[in-house]
Amino acid sequence: FDQRDGFIWYNGALVPWRDAKLHVLSHGLHYGSCVFEGERAYGGKIFKSVEHSERFKNSAQILDFEIPYSVEALVAAKDATLKANNFTDCYVRPVAWRGSEMMAVAAQNSTIHVAIAMWDWPSMFDIATKMKGIKLDIAEYCRPDPRTAPSLAKAAGLYMICTISKHRAERRGYADALMLDWQGRVAECTGANVFFVKDGALHTPIADCFLDGITRRTVIDLAKRRGIELIERRIMPEEMASFDECFICGTGAEVTPVSGIGGKYSFTPGAVSRAMVEDYNKEIHA
Numbered sequence: 244f245d246q247r248d249g250f251i252w253y254n255g256a257l258v259p260w261r262d263a264k265l266h267v268l269s270h271g272l273h274y275g276s277c278v279f280e281g282e283r284a285y286g287g288k289i290f291k292s293v294e295h296s297e298r299f300k301n302s303a304q305i306l307d308f309e310i311p312y313s314v315e316a317l318v319a320a321k322d323a324t325l326k327a328n329n330f331t332d333c334y335v336r337p338v339a340w341r342g343s344e345m346m347a348v349a350a351q352n353s354t355i356h357v358a359i360a361m362w363d364w365p366s367m368f369d370i371a372t373k374m375k376g377i378k379l380d381i382a383e384y385c386r387p388d389p390r391t392a393p394s395l396a397k398a399a400g401l402y403m404i405c406t407i408s409k410h411r412a413e414r415r416g417y418a419d420a421l422m423l424d425w426q427g428r429v430a431e432c433t434g435a436n437v438f439f440v441k442d443g444a445l446h447t448p449i450a451d452c453f454l455d456g457i458t459r460r461t462v463i464d465l466a467k468r469r470g471i472e473l474i475e476r477r478i479m480p481e482e483m484a485s486f487d488e489c490f491i492c493g494t495g496a497e498v499t500p501v502s503g504i505g506g507k508y509s510f511t512p513g514a515v516s517r518a519m520v521e522d523y524n525k526e527i528h529a
């Protein structure tokens with residue numbers, strides 16, 4: 244991934260892709276003091292750019308550091324990077340981490356570095372393919388108690404459980420894994436939130452120990468606009484047997500229907516999933 248043409252925004256300047264390096268003694272690498280974002284640009288415009296930059300700054304604050312750029316400056320930096328790379332549709336990856344001045348747990352005086360990279364990541368537009376649904380494994384790891392980890396931050400360190408779970412799921416022939424939380428409730432996937440449909444209403448877990456996705460919030464909005472009832476509540480895994488449809492959503496996954504979970508629960512992607520796939524496609528291109 245590091246040998247490409249193009250530009251990466253790095254601490255205020257656009258640098259050639261291959262030169263965007265950091266030192267091995269970066270605190271972010273050793274101690275996980277690192278946060279990031281995942282965004283998409285459609286037709287030359289970054290979707291919910293402000294919201295992503297707000298979450299980016301908030302994630303850093305939760306990890307006790309301050310991103311030294313305002314939301315407006317971050318939005319402008321993303322636009323400049325998009326232009327420099329001549330992208331109209333791409334994935335956008337801002338990342339911020341503590342530098343190498345202090346190599347111990349305490350790192351108050353380290354420099355905060357910020358970079359923004361972008362690359363091509365086509366989305367699965369074909370609705371017919373999407374409507375077949377993907378299959379999810381159930382992860383071994385759980386989302387931690389918010390008193391155990393900074394669960395609401397998009398912190399790099401929290402992604403160890405996602406990478407382990409995703410690898411295990413793929414090894415076992417699934418597309419992704421559904422994670423339960425520390426109380427055994429349904430939580431989210433390794434990079435996306437989850438929704439269920441029962442009798443025409445949408446049910447989704449309360450985002451109290453996992454990322455409240457910007458796509459999740461968009462779907463809630465779209466459902467309201469359609470007059471679809473939306474219920475945020477505790478969902479236990481056994482309940483999945485009674486749901487009609489299921490889909491996951493996230494910047495990368497967009498809205499993707501699910502046909503089965505853990506070889507135990509099956510769903511038939513139907514009218515509500517289709518409506519959300521279509522409405523989300525319209526929204527990102529609006």
Ligand code: PMP
Nearest residue numbers: 434435436454456457458493494
């Ligand atoms: N949960 C996790 C663990 C994620 O990595 C993501 C993707 N950022 C999401 C949920 C969905 O968030 P968003 O809709 O903001 O992309």
